[in-house]
Amino acid sequence: MTLQNPVYAALTGPHSTFAETRGNARCYPKAIAPFLGLPDNPTAEDWSNAAELLGAGTTAALMRPDLPVPDTFKLDRQFDLVQYVAPPTLAAEYDEAVVLTWDDVPEMLALVALTDPGPFRSRTIELGTYLGIRREGELIAMAGTRFALPTHTEISAVCTLPSYRGQGLATHLIRAVAAHIASAGRTPFLHTGGTNTRAIQLYESLGFTLTNSMKVTVVEAV
Incomplete structure (x- = not known):
């Protein structure tokens, strides 16, 4: 289990x-x-x-x-919560994605506060690698890795500023984070709210497979 x-x-x-x-x-x-x-x-x-x-x-x-x-x-x-596992074809590097560091945490917290992708706290960055996209110096989108299981690593904190949505940035970041996970020989998976139809549609369009319906x-x- x-x-x-x-x-x-x-x-x-x-x-x-x-x-x-x-x-x-x-x-x-x-x-x-x-x-x-x-x-x-x-x-x-x-x-x-x-x-x-x-x-x-x-x-x-x-x-x-x-x-x-x-x-x-x-x-x-x-x-309600739903869990998805990524297809083996998901991983793809993205040149505009940069690795975020401790210096970026204040901006990461501010982005999370505006977009509410789920819990992200002052030390969450310690759990894995987080990638971000900047435009004119501003952090406008990010995603990273959170739960590390024996064979799987979770993609988490997928968020984009509302004014930049619709440009495929979340897709690029999900694929880039998946590439990082796959490079370690692990399988990407993720969670989203059971009523978050926008996120569910995105993940299913990328080939994610529903694995569990759960509860928070x-x-x-x-």
Whole structure:
């Protein structure tokens, strides 16, 4: 169930060095990502460890098939998520894409705030390689890698300033990030909201295959 439980697969695998742990519960540092990872079939002890790991009043997001939330947590919100795996023909370099660095983080955070592609925080850049496109010095689009699983790497933070949409920039960046992933012998995959028809249409037009329908469940430890 690796792809059905990507956060846990990452935090017990290639991203284990980032993991904050208690028992079987895992989470990323808050400045990196808001995600909580639990085993495929969490026990009461796993949930108890997760509550202690996060601390009362702290929220975190589970990304996996739906599961009951115990009394040690309060359900904050929940929404549908779909997961896609890239075709082997996706990868393509793009000359205009540049590697983003720590110096670019303030602009990356500003772009995310304007476009809302999903969680991106002050240290998220540590999770992988992020590529951007600049026009007249301004960062107008970006995409990068987030969850690293044993055989797959996630494409994430795909976003473009509204005034530059419709030029195929997201497609170029997705292909360029996929090329980076493929060069390491890994398979690209990604997630988007189940009602994000614009993104779903783009990914399916690029040949992505639907692999899982999941939930993002935001919970608060009590």
